[in-house]
Amino acid sequence: MEEAREVRTTCPYCGVGCGVLAAIAADGKTTVRGDPEHPANFGRLCSKGSALGETLGLDGRLLHPKIGGRQASWDEALDLVAAKFSQAIAEHGPDSVAFYVSGQLLTEDYYVANKLMKGFIGSANIDTNSRLCMASSVAGHRRAFGEDIVPGVYEDFDCADLIVLTGSNTAWCHPVLYQRMLAARRERGTRIVVIDPRRTATADECDLHLALDPGTDVLLFNGLLAHLVQGGKIDADFIRESTTGFDAAAALATADAPSIARVAKGCGLTVADVQAFYDLFAGTERTVTVYSQGVNQSAHGTDKVNAIINCHLATGRIGKPGMGPFSVTGQPNAMGGREVGGLANQLAAHMDFADQSAIDRVARFWNAPDTARRAGLKAVDMFQAVADGRIKALWIMGTNPAVSMPDASRVRAAMSKCDFVVVSDVARTDTTRYADVLLPAAAWGEKDGTVTNSERRISRQTPFLPLPGEAKADWRIICEVAARMGFGDAFAHRTPAEIFREHAALSAFENDGGRLFDLGGVADLSDADYAGFAPRHWPAPNRDEQQIRLFADGRFPTPDGRARFVPVRQEATAFTVDADYPLALNTGRLRDQWHTMTRTGNVPRLMANAPEPAVDLNPADAAAHHLKDGDLAHLSTRFGFVRARVRVSEAQRRGQAFMPMHWSGQFAARAAAGLLSSPVTDPHSGQPELKHVPARIVRENTG
Numbered sequence: 001m002e003e004a005r006e007v008r009t010t011c012p013y014c015g016v017g018c019g020v021l022a023a024i025a026a027d028g029k030t031t032v033r034g035d036p037e038h039p040a041n042f043g044r045l046c047s048k049g050s051a052l053g054e055t056l057g058l059d060g061r062l063l064h065p066k067i068g069g070r071q072a073s074w075d076e077a078l079d080l081v082a083a084k085f086s087q088a089i090a091e092h093g094p095d096s097v098a099f100y101v102s103g104q105l106l107t108e109d110y111y112v113a114n115k116l117m118k119g120f121i122g123s124a125n126i127d128t129n130s131r132l133c134m135a136s137s138v139a140g141h142r143r144a145f146g147e148d149i150v151p152g153v154y155e156d157f158d159c160a161d162l163i164v165l166t167g168s169n170t171a172w173c174h175p176v177l178y179q180r181m182l183a184a185r186r187e188r189g190t191r192i193v194v195i196d197p198r199r200t201a202t203a204d205e206c207d208l209h210l211a212l213d214p215g216t217d218v219l220l221f222n223g224l225l226a227h228l229v230q231g232g233k234i235d236a237d238f239i240r241e242s243t244t245g246f247d248a249a250a251a252l253a254t255a256d257a258p259s260i261a262r263v264a265k266g267c268g269l270t271v272a273d274v275q276a277f278y279d280l281f282a283g284t285e286r287t288v289t290v291y292s293q294g295v296n297q298s299a300h301g302t303d304k305v306n307a308i309i310n311c312h313l314a315t316g317r318i319g320k321p322g323m324g325p326f327s328v329t330g331q332p333n334a335m336g337g338r339e340v341g342g343l344a345n346q347l348a349a350h351m352d353f354a355d356q357s358a359i360d361r362v363a364r365f366w367n368a369p370d371t372a373r374r375a376g377l378k379a380v381d382m383f384q385a386v387a388d389g390r391i392k393a394l395w396i397m398g399t400n401p402a403v404s405m406p407d408a409s410r411v412r413a414a415m416s417k418c419d420f421v422v423v424s425d426v427a428r429t430d431t432t433r434y435a436d437v438l439l440p441a442a443a444w445g446e447k448d449g450t451v452t453n454s455e456r457r458i459s460r461q462t463p464f465l466p467l468p469g470e471a472k473a474d475w476r477i478i479c480e481v482a483a484r485m486g487f488g489d490a491f492a493h494r495t496p497a498e499i500f501r502e503h504a505a506l507s508a509f510e511n512d513g514g515r516l517f518d519l520g521g522v523a524d525l526s527d528a529d530y531a532g533f534a535p536r537h538w539p540a541p542n543r544d545e546q547q548i549r550l551f552a553d554g555r556f557p558t559p560d561g562r563a564r565f566v567p568v569r570q571e572a573t574a575f576t577v578d579a580d581y582p583l584a585l586n587t588g589r590l591r592d593q594w595h596t597m598t599r600t601g602n603v604p605r606l607m608a609n610a611p612e613p614a615v616d617l618n619p620a621d622a623a624a625h626h627l628k629d630g631d632l633a634h635l636s637t638r639f640g641f642v643r644a645r646v647r648v649s650e651a652q653r654r655g656q657a658f659m660p661m662h663w664s665g666q667f668a669a670r671a672a673a674g675l676l677s678s679p680v681t682d683p684h685s686g687q688p689e690l691k692h693v694p695a696r697i698v699r700e701n702t703g
């Protein structure tokens with residue numbers, strides 16, 4: 001009997017970036033196991049990753065291009081896409097078109113999409129669904145470090161003595177990392193502090209849970225900075241040699257949070273709990289602070305990120321093993337998208353529109369004199385421009401904004417009105433119904449390229465299945481449209497390896513060492529080397545070296561080489577609850593589901609734990625609203641309403657409600673959390689507020 005062949009690849013779900021071994025039997029059946037050699041997971045997989053083999057069926061797959069619902073040839077579809085985009089640009093200028101892309105794209109896909117929009121169309125109107133996930137961390141890193149750099153690596157969790165998890169349900173959203181943290185807790189007594197309004201599964205095994213009031217994170221960390229200063233627990237040498245702005249940040253923090261009692265009152269915590277957290281942080285040199293969507297998805301997310309980073313800079317706890325601020329990303333390639341400029345306000349290779357010489361450099365490298373010279377529209381503003389009619393042609397790649405964008409009703413209406421919408425994706429979604437042209441894209445198992453995880457480690461996604469029907473790789477679709485728009489010479493890429501080499505060469509182009517994001521060492525990989533590329537960190541300026549420990553020398557990629565303290569102040573949440581909308585609605589993930597369930601929703605064992613959408617309420621709130629566990633409820637905000645089952649839970653604080661973000665019309669009519677959320681965004685990052693929307697709930701009239 002023929003033996004199964006085994007292929008080394010990477011999980012397509014979260015930013016942990018676990019290595020996967022996919023075994024394909026002679027009958028085509030695929031089973032997966034964790035790759036014991038991958039340094040992100042050493043063989044572990046979570047429930048979602050271990051069910052990957054069950055998501056590979058062709059149910060719901062897009063197999064042929066379609067125009068207006070009828071099957072079309074690739075030539076016909078691509079000709080139409082190129083013609084409509086060219087027409088809009090000719091009649092209304094380059095800013096009349098936009099791409100809305102995804103952290104599901106591979107780096108090579110992202111690279112050519114960014115190159116086409118920014119370099120050759122001449123607009124920066126390309127933004128990504130990662131805007132909803134980690135844009136505030138990007139903005140916070142750039143303010144503090146000069147570049148969007150995550151200083152930490154996963155080994156830091158193995159040797160930390162204190163791990164602070166803030167705004168991160170790590171146990172469910174990054175399960176393999178959480179297992180690694182628990183191993184450190186068992187083996188070396190690492191203490192874990194969880195900062196989250198909800199008592200999540202992550203809090204089940206922590207030493208201290210701070211269930212703070214939503215949106216009070218800046219106050220808590222300003223109080224910590226003030227406490228460190230007052231207690232003499234700062235690293236004066238590091239502050240003097242390696243940073244700027246300490247005095248202003250410390251003064252504002254002290255004014256904002258003059259005492260622990262004031263912090264406790266403002267955050268809704270006890271003095272004893274705040275004191276315990278501050279003492280733990282102050283007394284533990286090896287401290288990592290992990291933050292995720294609970295921090296980022298806020299109208300003040302960037303300030304929250306900088307409040308955290310300020311505390312690490314004040315103690316010099318950065319650039320050393322077992323310590324540092326650590327943003328973990330939601331998607332498998334959120335980091336790769338950041339590298340190539342997948343955000344509308346970034347140029348490429350971590351270069352910035354604020355730097356005219358960087359724009360000239362990128363234009364020279366691409367030989368693209370029309371390269372965009374200013375930032376484009378961020379996701380929420382992009383869909384507003386679609387609604388206003390300013391965007392005439394929109395191409396959505398690998399994402400489902402009809403469900404995932406805030407104020408999703410408005411987004412759906414905008415797509416209905418748009419002159420021309422293209423959707424390239426692997427399967428039918430709530431968004432594909434708005435497409436004038438549908439393009440079938442390659443799925444996991446068929447894709448060929450690279451992704452970068454939360455610790456800056458680049459890994460391969462390797463194909464092991466044939467492309468079904470007429471599906472094509474995203475990079476190939478984009479290059480074929482670019483050629484039809486007259487840019488064929490610049491998009492004559494024949495393989496993802498060629499694109500990767502160009503991306504790596506751009507990162508090193510005219511870099512005198514001032515920019516940290518540098519892949520020059522892998523810019524000349526052979527095709528065979530690329531195929532067998534072993535996971536490695538960036539920066540990789542040399543072939544044989546990778547710089548794992550960033551900022552160890554106390555130098556940062558700012559003009560003066562110093563990290564910047566950013567003075568921040570606690571601000572009120574964008575909306576406050578009132579008599580009409582008395583509950584603060586929070587949204588987030590479930591352990592067994594991924595995004596809008598387009599893959600995990602097809603796996604019965606992943607659906608078993610939470611088969612239908614539910615809204616979690618504290619018992620007192622349920623009683624006050626005459627609801628009991630299992631009731632069907634009508635949950636509404638000023639932006640929309642959904643129907644969901646009530647789940648009464650002590651884990652929920654009084655006055656707050658929680659609903660998972662996953663459900664869409666495909667799985668349960670009128671249950672998309674995006675219908676409820678507000679389009680208010682952080683002024684620095686453009687990331688929407690998804691964690692605190694005033695809501696009300698009543699029993700659904702089922703009679």
Ligand code: SF4
Nearest residue numbers: 011013014018046049
């Ligand atoms: Fe995949 Fe994330 Fe689970 Fe790892 S932790 S198997 S990357 S979903």
